[in-house]
Amino acid sequence: MSAHHHNPGDPFGVYVHWPFCAAKCPYCDFNSHVRHKPVDQATFAEAYRLEIAHMAALAPEREVTSIFFGGGTPSLMEPDTVGIIMEAIASHWPVSADAEITLEANPSSVEARRFKGYRQRGVNRLSLGVQSLNDAQLKFLGRLHTADEARAAIELAREIFPRLSFDMIYARPGQTPQAWRSELENAIALAADHLSLYQLTIEAGTPFFDLHRKGRLNVPDQDLAADLYELTAGVTHQHGLPAYEISNHARPGAESQHNLTYWRYHDYAGIGPGAHGRLTVDGRKLATACERNPEIWWQQVMVEGNGLRESEHLLETEAADEFLLMGLRLREGIDPARFEAMAERPLNPDRIRMLASQGLLETSKAGRLRATPQGALLLDAVVADLAS
Structure with a gap:
């Protein structure tokens, strides 16, 4: 499901x-x-x-x-x-x-x-x-x-x-x-x-x-x-x-x-040349991206009613990885249960322990997972480790 x-x-x-x-x-x-x-x-x-x-x-x-x-x-x-x-x-x-x-x-x-x-x-x-x-x-x-x-x-x-x-x-x-x-x-x-x-x-x-x-x-x-x-x-x-x-x-x-x-990974519509969006359609995340060149975008919209260049449903694992990447930018961090519901698997506890022992990740009193100030400086690497 x-x-x-x-x-x-x-x-x-x-x-x-x-x-x-x-x-x-x-x-x-x-x-x-x-x-x-x-x-x-x-x-x-x-x-x-x-x-x-x-x-x-x-x-x-x-x-x-x-x-x-x-x-x-x-x-x-x-x-x-x-x-x-x-x-x-x-x-x-x-x-x-x-x-x-x-x-x-x-x-x-x-x-x-x-x-x-x-x-x-x-x-x-x-x-x-x-x-x-x-x-x-x-x-x-x-x-x-x-x-x-x-x-x-x-x-x-x-x-x-x-x-x-x-x-x-x-x-x-x-x-x-x-x-x-x-x-x-x-x-x-x-x-x-x-x-x-x-x-x-x-x-x-x-x-x-x-x-x-x-x-x-x-x-x-x-x-x-x-x-x-x-x-x-x-x-x-x-x-x-x-x-x-x-x-x-x-x-x-x-x-x-x-x-x-954006950072809490809720839906937004992207309108205009080069705009990106994330919409839930039929229970799945739809990633949209519009034509970047303004005049070509305008011509396409006037003919087709939209300027979309890309419109594709993300796999659940792709959406879960995006959620991780966006949410760990926030000081409040992420709810691991939401990741698990999206990816249909929990985050790897061994990786969480390893990143925590390196001082890059911590769990808040509310049970949310967040990057430490040191982890924020190396966020791409932290996310890649967690997501693998």
């Missing part, structure tokens, strides 16, 4: 990908595209409406508990475009009265002027791509805003939105623990209730990857990266924003509900 992955009352998220950017950052390997002519937003909005209808037919009668506009740069969308997409979601699924509705934004002044329009259309949480509070570092990261513009955007967002998060990138070339501590404390002073703090990673296919390969870009070695990670956890905890996931920190109760839906 297969484990049922979605129960009535479980969270259900809708992820909407807006793939367009004003410029491509040199570290970014997301599905984002620069267009030198204005994007016809009304034409694209029609395709989003069609794809939402298709996803709702696959997963009917779900109550939406979170919506997340990611990108790309969703703050390049007109508020009316956001409104059309929100209305389409609400016309196919009931939206919970207290649904968390997040939009990612860049701090440039042009986009900040749209904030009020997004709030009027129901967005209640903003996620700002700040990345650094140092002008030279912002330039190095290819960002189009200054540190002062970032501060002004944070201030404006705090006035308009009930909830605010912003991103920072650390473990940059030449960054010392002292310099990062100072920048992080400045960020915490500006933060409302949530911070996403990512180590700079060198991704294949990016300009930074080419520079790194040629020896022209050096990032901190493993030991320094681990020190910076531990410093980040310590400083945020001290200031009341503990890590609840490897890269995410929040005041208790202010965690991103949408991202928790």
